[in-house]
Amino acid sequence: MSRFVxxxxxxxxxxxxxxxxxxxxxxxxxVFALLVLVVFNFAFDLRVENVAAVAPGVLWVTxxxxxxxxxxxxxSRERDRRTLDGLLLAPIDRSALYLAKVVASxxxxxxxxxxxxxxxxxxxxxxVDLPLLVAALVLGTLGLAGVGTLFAAIAAHTRARDVMLPLxxxxxxxxxxxxxxxxxxxxxxxxxxxxPELGQWxxxxxxxxxxxxxxxxxxxxxxxxxE
Amino acid sequence: xxxxxxxxLTARYPGQPVSxxxxxxxxxxxxxxxxxxxxxPNGAGKSxxxxxxxxxxxxxxxxxxxxxxxARAAREMVGVVSHATFLYDELTAAExxxxxxxxxxxxxxxxxxxxxxxxxxxxxxxxxxxxxxxRGQQQRVxxxxxxxxxxxxxxxxxxxxxxxxxxxxxxxxxxTSGERTVVLTxxxxxNGLRLGTRAAVLSRGRLVxxxxxxxxxxxxxxxxxxxxxARA
Numbered sequence: 001m002s003r004f005v006x007x008x009x010x011x012x013x014x015x016x017x018x019x020x021x022x023x024x025x026x027x028x029x030x031v032f033a034l035l036v037l038v039v040f041n042f043a044f045d046l047r048v049e050n051v052a053a054v055a056p057g058v059l060w061v062t063x064x065x066x067x068x069x070x071x072x073x074x075x076s077r078e079r080d081r082r083t084l085d086g087l088l089l090a091p092i093d094r095s096a097l098y099l100a101k102v103v104a105s106x107x108x109x110x111x112x113x114x115x116x117x118x119x120x121x122x123x124x125x126x127x128v129d130l131p132l133l134v135a136a137l138v139l140g141t142l143g144l145a146g147v148g149t150l151f152a153a154i155a156a157h158t159r160a161r162d163v164m165l166p167l168x169x170x171x172x173x174x175x176x177x178x179x180x181x182x183x184x185x186x187x188x189x190x191x192x193x194x195x196p197e198l199g200q201w202x203x204x205x206x207x208x209x210x211x212x213x214x215x216x217x218x219x220x221x222x223x224x225x226x227e
Numbered sequence: 228x229x230x231x232x233x234x235x236l237t238a239r240y241p242g243q244p245v246s247x248x249x250x251x252x253x254x255x256x257x258x259x260x261x262x263x264x265x266x267x268p269n270g271a272g273k274s275x276x277x278x279x280x281x282x283x284x285x286x287x288x289x290x291x292x293x294x295x296x297x298a299r300a301a302r303e304m305v306g307v308v309s310h311a312t313f314l315y316d317e318l319t320a321a322e323x324x325x326x327x328x329x330x331x332x333x334x335x336x337x338x339x340x341x342x343x344x345x346x347x348x349x350x351x352x353x354x355x356x357x358x359x360x361x362r363g364q365q366q367r368v369x370x371x372x373x374x375x376x377x378x379x380x381x382x383x384x385x386x387x388x389x390x391x392x393x394x395x396x397x398x399x400x401x402x403t404s405g406e407r408t409v410v411l412t413x414x415x416x417x418n419g420l421r422l423g424t425r426a427a428v429l430s431r432g433r434l435v436x437x438x439x440x441x442x443x444x445x446x447x448x449x450x451x452x453x454x455x456x457a458r459a
Contacts, residue, residue, distance in 0.1 A: 003332065006329065006332075007329070007330055010326060010329040010330060011330075013326075014315065014318070014326050017317065017318060017322070018315055018317045018318065021317040021318075021356075022317050081311075081315075081316070082309075082311035082312075082313060083313055083314070083315055085283060085309075085311065085313055086313025086314070086327070086372075087330075088282070088283055089281055089282065089283065089302060089305075089307055089313070090302065090327065090330040090331060091302040091303040091330075091331065091332075092330050225285075
């Protein structure tokens with residue numbers, strides 16, 4: 001167990017250091033997210049009564065597509081540079097490799113969200129229940145990164161990996177995105193209107209995250225093996 | 228028990244026809260301390276042989292054993308130097324060695340890394356990001372990386388890529404020290420003859436020639452070897 005934790009810490013340290021020095025995914029993701037939010041802001045003529053219905057979808061379209069950029073890079077970069085072979089040569093538990101990738105993806109996606117969230121609130125002139133919104137963002141990001149990391153590992157073996165990742169990921173991701181959008185909607189306050197019921201959505205989101213993360217840990221060993 | 232043993236080893240890549248595997252029924256045993264020079268034309272199966280014993284590829288049939296253990300369960304006993312360095316450009320040479328050393332559970336990893344960098348003549352570049360090193364310097368860091376955990380079996384797949392003649396010396400010294408078992412593939416026959424103690428020739432996935440001894444001054448075995456290579 002202590003060896004597993006040590007390897008996990010080492011892998012996370014490497015992931016964060018490589019990203020901090022390369023600044024590839026966070027920069028690209030943040031610029032992409034801001035552009036999408038600006039485009040949506042111009043495209044939709046939001047009135048008070050429909051802002052709570054539309055804004056959560058806008059936020060999660062932005063987060064999901066920016067997240068796919070980051071997830072795709074996490075394995076394609078390793079594969080293109082052959083560092084993935086270096087990792088697979090080492091006597092490490094494959095689930096440590098998976099969890100390190102998830103932690104790194106969550107960290108870079110949350111960083112993108114920290115940049116995008118003020119723009120989202122400002123552009124759409126929203127009042128939000130911040131703790132609930134942050135909870136929805138963190139749990140939604142964890143669900144996206146959990147499944148996305150597994151499929152990024154599978155897609156990295158294919159020639160059309162940039163196309164394959166969203167094709168594999170989005171259908172599986174529907175329950176998480178649905179629960180996340182509903183939870184985000186409940187965090188948006190519109191003057192004069194009652195906030196939508198949160199109901200069981202946050203609980204469902206936690207359950208989906210746990211289920212998908214657990215399954216992904218088990219399946220990752222098969223996903224990462226190439227030949 | 229052999230240090231490295233291939234028993235009816237057959238391997239193929241995904242999508243490769245069953246009738247044309249990358250390796251076909253290869254039988255080979257290496258004793259501790261032997262250094263095998265594996266020769267053959269492009270596509271003969273040399274790199275596939277290395278990948279199977281490195282645990283990166285499944286055997287479709289037969290066995291690949293390292294000290295009696297299946298290769299995929301013996302990763303900590305094997306070191307690999309390839310034409311790809313497996314190094315992260317963003318990390319310094321010392322950080323790369325620390326990273327891989329910790330994955331292999333190497334004690335006193337910082338000291339071990341520093342000692343190996345000194346052996347490959349790169350102490351001055353320890354704190355330089357690998358992406359800023361020359362190709363030959365990167366390859367020398369890769370050699371240090373492969374030796375971090377002092378593996379009893381060393382797999383060298385064209386390790387002289389990017390190395391100048393002077394830099395091949397440390398590689399030769401490091402790989403021939405101790406009782407290490409080595410498998411080497413190279414297109415540079417001269418370098419191969421310096422390192423190898425025996426040779427084998429692969430052609431289209433089959434082992435077509437094995438030679439128990441190898442010496443650059445021993446004309447007859449070397450002549451056989453070159454004849455087989457020409458035929459392959």
